[in-house]
Amino acid sequence: MGKPTGFLEYQRVDGACVPPLERIRNFNEFHRGLAPKEQQLQGARCMACGVPFCQSGRMISGMASGCPLNNLVPEWNDLVYHGNWEQAYYRLEKTNCFPEFTSRVCPALCEAACTCNLNGDPVATKANERAIIENAWNTGLIRPNPPKIRTGKKVAVVGSGPSGLAAAMQLNRRGHQVTVFERHDRIGGLLRYGIPNMKLEKDVIDRRIRLMEEEGITFVTNTDIGKDRKAKELLKEFDRVLLCCGASHPRDIQAPGREAKGIWFAVDFLRTVTKSLLDSELQDGQVPKIRGKHVVVIGGGDTGNDCVGTAIRLGAKSVVQLEMMPQPPLTRAENNPWPEWPRVCKIDYGQEEAIAVFGHDPRIYQATVSEFIKNKKGDLTHLKIVHLEPQKDEKTGRTVMTPVPESEKQIPADLVLIAAGFLGAEKYITDDFQVALTARTNVMTDDGGYQTSVPNVFTAGDMHRGQSLVVWAIREGREAARTVDESLMGYSNL
Ligand SMILES: Cc1cc2nc3c(=O)[nH]c(=O)nc-3n(C[C@H](O)[C@H](O)[C@H](O)COP(=O)(O)OP(=O)(O)OC[C@H]3O[C@@H](n4cnc5c(N)ncnc54)[C@H](O)[C@@H]3O)c2cc1C
Ligand code: SF4
Numbered sequence: 001m002g003k004p005t006g007f008l009e010y011q012r013v014d015g016a017c018v019p020p021l022e023r024i025r026n027f028n029e030f031h032r033g034l035a036p037k038e039q040q041l042q043g044a045r046c047m048a049c050g051v052p053f054c055q056s057g058r059m060i061s062g063m064a065s066g067c068p069l070n071n072l073v074p075e076w077n078d079l080v081y082h083g084n085w086e087q088a089y090y091r092l093e094k095t096n097c098f099p100e101f102t103s104r105v106c107p108a109l110c111e112a113a114c115t116c117n118l119n120g121d122p123v124a125t126k127a128n129e130r131a132i133i134e135n136a137w138n139t140g141l142i143r144p145n146p147p148k149i150r151t152g153k154k155v156a157v158v159g160s161g162p163s164g165l166a167a168a169m170q171l172n173r174r175g176h177q178v179t180v181f182e183r184h185d186r187i188g189g190l191l192r193y194g195i196p197n198m199k200l201e202k203d204v205i206d207r208r209i210r211l212m213e214e215e216g217i218t219f220v221t222n223t224d225i226g227k228d229r230k231a232k233e234l235l236k237e238f239d240r241v242l243l244c245c246g247a248s249h250p251r252d253i254q255a256p257g258r259e260a261k262g263i264w265f266a267v268d269f270l271r272t273v274t275k276s277l278l279d280s281e282l283q284d285g286q287v288p289k290i291r292g293k294h295v296v297v298i299g300g301g302d303t304g305n306d307c308v309g310t311a312i313r314l315g316a317k318s319v320v321q322l323e324m325m326p327q328p329p330l331t332r333a334e335n336n337p338w339p340e341w342p343r344v345c346k347i348d349y350g351q352e353e354a355i356a357v358f359g360h361d362p363r364i365y366q367a368t369v370s371e372f373i374k375n376k377k378g379d380l381t382h383l384k385i386v387h388l389e390p391q392k393d394e395k396t397g398r399t400v401m402t403p404v405p406e407s408e409k410q411i412p413a414d415l416v417l418i419a420a421g422f423l424g425a426e427k428y429i430t431d432d433f434q435v436a437l438t439a440r441t442n443v444m445t446d447d448g449g450y451q452t453s454v455p456n457v458f459t460a461g462d463m464h465r466g467q468s469l470v471v472w473a474i475r476e477g478r479e480a481a482r483t484v485d486e487s488l489m490g491y492s493n494l
Contacts, residue, residue, distance in 0.1 A: 002074075002081045002123075006044030012121035013038060020349075020356035024312050027197040027277055029104070030349075036083070039131045042124040043080030045116060046073070053113035053339040054125060057475075063341040066113040068475045069095045069102070073110050073125050080128045089136040092129065097166040097474055098208060100137070101191055103130035104200050106471050113339035137207065144214035147175040153488045156181060156238040158225045158429070161189020162470045163461025164244030165212070166477030167484070170494050172217045174485050179238070180217060183224035184271075186278070189246055191470065193271035196306050198313075198349070202278060226432035240456050240484050243443060244477065245429055247462035251420045253298055257372030262380035264288070266303050266419035273310055291315035294412040296383055298322050299419030300363055307417040308350030308362055319354055320411060321362040322369065324388060324401050366401065370408055372416070383413040422467040433457055442466050450480035451487070458484050 003009070017023075018030035033039065054073045056066035067073060072091050079088035092099050103126055114122035136142050153176045157164045160182040172178045186192050188205045213219065223229060234241050250265040252258075269288075276286045295311040297304045300323025311319050328345045336343050347361070354362040364385070371384035387407035390399045424441030436444040436453035443452055443459040450458045460480035461473040478494070485492040 002046035002048065002078055003044040006041075006081070007047055007116050007120075007123075010041045010045050012045065012116075012124055013042065014124060015127060020353040023198065024309075024353050024357065027313060029198055029201050031104075033127065033131055033134070036085075036131065036135070039124075039128060040081050040083055043077045043082075043128055046077035046081070046123045046125075047115060048074040048078065049115045053115070054110040054123075056113065057109070060340050061336075063343075064109055064472075065339045065341060067110045068469075068471045069478075071095050071110065071129070073123075076132060077123060077125065077128055080132065085132060085135045085139070086141060088132045089141050092132050093136075096129075097169050097478065098162065099129050099133035100204050100208065101162060101200065102471050102474070103127075103133055104204070105191075105195055107469065109341065109471070112341055118338050142211065144211055145173065146215045147173055149175050150177065151175040151489070153177065153240070154179070154238045155484060155488075156234050156241045157244055158234075158241065159189060159244035159246060159461070159463070160187040160219065161244060161246055161461060161473060162191055163463075163473035163477035163480070164189065164242070165208075166474040167242055167244065167460060167481040168217050168477075169212060169215075170478055170481035171484060172212070172215055174481075174492075174494055176485070176488065178217045180219050181223050181225050181229070182219065182221045183228075185221055185275075187219050187221065189244075190267070193274055194267055194303075194306075195470075196270060196310055197274060197277060198309060199306070202274070226429040231432040231434075235456060239488060240458065241433075242450075242480055242484055243429070243433065243435070243452070243457065243459040243463055244461045244473075244480075245425060245463045247422045247424050247442065247467045249423045249426050249441070250418065251423050253369055253418055253420060255369050255371050257374055257380075259378075260372045260374035260380040261378050262288075262414055263372065263416045263418065266297070266299070266307050266417050269417050270303075270306060270310060273314070287314065288415060290415060292317050293414035294318045294320075295415045295417065296320045296322065296411065296413040297362075297417045297419055298369060299421065300325070300365070301419065301421070302348065304417075304419040305348040305350040307419055308354055310350075311415075311417070312350070312353050312357055316415075318358060318412070319362045320364060320413075321351075321354075322367045322385065323363055323365050324368050325365065326390070327363075327365045368401075368403075369416075370403065372413075373410070380413055380416060382410045383416065384408050384410055422462075424466060425463045435459070440466055450476070450483045456487075458487075 015032045023030040057068040076088040108126040111122035157180045295316040297307045366388045370386040373382040386403045388401040391402040460476040482494040
């Protein structure tokens with residue numbers, strides 16, 4: 001275990017961040033790591049608890065507590081402390097296909113469930129993970145590892161997000177011939193065209209894809225399955241098909257004036273910005289003009305926060321973020337004890353930047369749009385927003401956020417970004433494969449499994465569980481690969 005008295009001797013130290021006013025000048029990652037020796041002391045703080053909740057990944061009160069990948073956290077924290085970076089990498093890659101992604105974008109469920117978090121600061125597990133994987137890349141520990149024997153079985157993976165990539169890696173290493181189809185021009189799913197560059201620089205994805213190609217995986221971009229190629233064709237050509245298409249159908253805001261010009265869905269906006277950044281350093285004129293404009297983001301979640309950070313980098317005059325729900329408490333409520341995931345108000349990087357630039361938190365709680373107001377040319381100019389109060393619905397007994405009469409007010413808005421959540425899988429692909437859906441329009445599978453209602457068709461990731469996290473997508477991709485492998489070979493060693 002780290003150092004028996006480490007948690008008493010050493011304070012948590014985080015790598016420096018580029019200050020908000022400086023980092024908003026570009027789209028680069030802004031977290032800096034610690035020097036290796038300093039990072040080792042962070043490993044020393046791990047107590048190797050008898051019951052390490054950090055690696056449990058269990059659902060408690062409907063929320064995940066600890067790492068969904070069951071990463072062997074105390075083991076590699078100890079190896080970090082002893083400076084055994086090579087063994088730390090081998091322990092880490094046993095459970096996690098892509099630590100370079102999770103160690104950048106994961107909300108660190110491990111740290112929320114860390115025992116040190118009960119009375120102080122959790123062990124810096126996410127930073128330790130990043131130090132291990134970057135050391136492995138930099139020292140040549142990560143090399144192509146193609147299978148020695150091919151099984152002769154062919155698997156198509158539709159969608160190249162983290163679930164599809166994790167499944168492809170596992171199935172290929174088992175010896176199956178894997179082809180990944182992606183409708184966009186670049187591989188990565190929301191890692192590429194959702195999560196902004198400042199959270200995950202895209203050459204981190206390219207580096208991994210090159211390795212997977214060298215291991216024998218075929219990537220086919222600009223191919224929309226269900227449109228460019230049909231389900232029937234795929235099922236004829238491949239022994240198994242794994243659908244990993246995400247949950248990209250966005251929830252709309254229905255209010256008068258919705259047809260006004262200047263309203264974007266968040267992911268369309270974020271994809272346009274990242275694509276333009278990668279294609280032309282934002283010089284191709286594809287990104288809507290934001291400099292000097294008033295931007296309103298509808299949705300107070302993480303996607304909304306990414307829109308705030310992106311709009312600020314593009315020179316917005318003001319940024320407001322509307323959230324329907326009341327502001328969460330600043331510290332855990334009594335009914336939300338450790339090791340549950342803490343339902344507390346956090347200030348994410350975009351909000352931190354808004355505070356630095358505009359002097360206040362951009363969020364307005366308990367508010368939604370009641371009308372989009374446009375000028376004669378049809379361009380959006382203002383929003384009418386209304387205050388909401390929680391009220392019990394007599395019929396269902398559920399609490400719903402209800403508009404308060406005469407609470408409407410107008411705010412300026414030249415550009416609106418709708419980040420109000422997602423409504424499951426897109427219809428054209430589920431129709432083409434004729435897979436059964438759940439009430440939430442996720443693809444239905446056998447209980448706890450990945451087999452869909454159609455023979456030889458499997459599913460994983462957001463398309464299966466609904467909009468979630470990268471760490472869950474990787475877990476689902478790995479588990480689905482095992483199920484596909486079992487169905488092909490009669491058993492699996494994955
Ligand atoms: C803006 C944003 C920011 C986020 N930030 C974070 C974060 O910081 N941390 C975190 O853990 N999670 C974050 N998430 C959630 C996370 O990105 C997703 O849970 C995760 O990417 C899901 O992985 P997936 O493989 O299931 O699907 P996706 O990543 O959505 O990938 C699905 C892929 O399938 C492709 N596809 C779909 N249909 C077809 C078709 N018919 N033919 C071919 N290809 C198709 C899509 O183009 C896409 O590339 C964020 C989500 C969003 C929207
Ligand atoms: S994947 Fe996420 S939850 Fe798991 S150890 Fe890494 S940072 Fe923690």
